[in-house]
Amino acid sequence: MSVTTSAPGSEVRVPRSFWQVAREPRMITLLAVFLVIAAVCGFLGNWQLDRAHQRAHLAATQERVEAEAGGAEPLAELLVPQQTFPGELVGRSALVTGTYEPAGQAYVTGRTVGGRTGYLVLTPLRVSDDGSAGASWAQLSGPPVLPVVRGWVADLDEVQTLAPPTGSVTLTVYLQASEAAAEAPDRPGEVVAISSAQLLATWEGPIYSGYGVIAQADPASPSALVLLPRPVIDGGDGLNLRNIFYAIEWWIFAGFAVLMWLRLVRDAMRGGRDPLASHDPLAVNDPLAVPEKSGLTDSRP
Numbered sequence: 001m002s003v004t005t006s007a008p009g010s011e012v013r014v015p016r017s018f019w020q021v022a023r024e025p026r027m028i029t030l031l032a033v034f035l036v037i038a039a040v041c042g043f044l045g046n047w048q049l050d051r052a053h054q055r056a057h058l059a060a061t062q063e064r065v066e067a068e069a070g071g072a073e074p075l076a077e078l079l080v081p082q083q084t085f086p087g088e089l090v091g092r093s094a095l096v097t098g099t100y101e102p103a104g105q106a107y108v109t110g111r112t113v114g115g116r117t118g119y120l121v122l123t124p125l126r127v128s129d130d131g132s133a134g135a136s137w138a139q140l141s142g143p144p145v146l147p148v149v150r151g152w153v154a155d156l157d158e159v160q161t162l163a164p165p166t167g168s169v170t171l172t173v174y175l176q177a178s179e180a181a182a183e184a185p186d187r188p189g190e191v192v193a194i195s196s197a198q199l200l201a202t203w204e205g206p207i208y209s210g211y212g213v214i215a216q217a218d219p220a221s222p223s224a225l226v227l228l229p230r231p232v233i234d235g236g237d238g239l240n241l242r243n244i245f246y247a248i249e250w251w252i253f254a255g256f257a258v259l260m261w262l263r264l265v266r267d268a269m270r271g272g273r274d275p276l277a278s279h280d281p282l283a284v285n286d287p288l289a290v291p292e293k294s295g296l297t298d299s300r301p
Contacts, residue, residue, distance in 0.1 A: 021268045027261075034261040038254040045250030051243045072172045072215075074131020081137050081144035085177045085210040091231045092175050093215060096146060097129035100164035104203050106191045107156060108149075113226060118154040121225060122147055122194060123164050124203045125171070125212075140206045147199055147211035148173065151225025161224045169219065173212030176231045 021027060072093035079089060101124045108120035125146045130136055137144050148171065153162065182193040191198070200207050213228050214221060221227065 016269055018265060018269060021265050024268075027265060027268070030264060031261050034257045038257040041250045041254035041257065045247040045254065048243045048247035048250060075127070075146075075173075076130040076132035076136045079175065079208060079210060080130075080132075081140060081206040081208055083209060085175075085208075087177065089175045089210065090177060094173055094175055094212065095131065095170070096125070096127055096173060096212065097168060097170045098125040098127040098143075098146065099168055100124070100148075100166075101126055101145070101203070102164050104199075105162075105164065106189055106199075108194060109185060109190050109192055111152060113152045113228065116154055118152055119156060119190075120152055120194070120228075121150045121162050122191070122211075123150055124148070124199070125169070128168065137206060142204075142206070144206045144208060145203050146173075146208050147178075147194060147196065149194070149211060149213045149228060150217075150221055151214065151227050153224060153226070158224070161222055165219050169217060171212065171214055171218075172216040174215055174228075174230045175210050176213055177210050 022031075072095045075094040075096040078092055078094050079085065104124040106122045108122050110117060111120045112118075125148045127137075127144050127146055134143075150162075150164065156162075176194075178196040179193040181195040181198045182191075184191050184198070194211050196207050196209055196211070213231060215227070215230070
């Protein structure tokens, strides 16, 4: 008796064109998903670009309004106590008169000026004249307090030279929004943030939602204090580069989503017949599939 074994036939894979693969239901579904992702990324990119233009426009409008006003305006015409700070007021010049309360003076740590890290000298100003003859706080518990950054110092070795003047002072200040609250350091008299909410816990209110950065003072500030530059709206010198970079990143993500789909189609083309569309369990490497037995020929003499 002789036994002859014949090898199983091998499957011939026929190359498929790009459009044959792309028109498959699975690929059309993936294309729809990737297009949605690309659309969302494109929308976010356009939104970031709009933000860049809005900030530049806001800064330009601020400069134009202040120029038309002829300089600094009474504080009451820009901001009243306990009012939400409008973003367009950043850097606007305001006139205010009041009396410093030296007992509440604090030092804001970790502030850099000219490449050097030091402290901001923050002093409460009890407002006596904001241009409203007291009308802006008539319904409140009393005259408001305005946090005032009097200047910057490199160290606190000679704190006595930083004492505020006594009596009435008239200030021209640049307005700035209150900062987010932060945990205060262990050293007394020092703070990390200029937060109206935190300062209200130690200063007697009512209080403004923003603070003032001294531009001019009468009487003048001590020579030991370095005056800060005017705050500017982010993007005030033109289009905000950070928003532009964010927009470019989102557009790159949108293009990447489309390229991913193209890559999937090309990979399926290289594989010839799509294994996922085959009814042959061996074509998808099913571990439970049982290979066909070779044909047997039994020859007897």
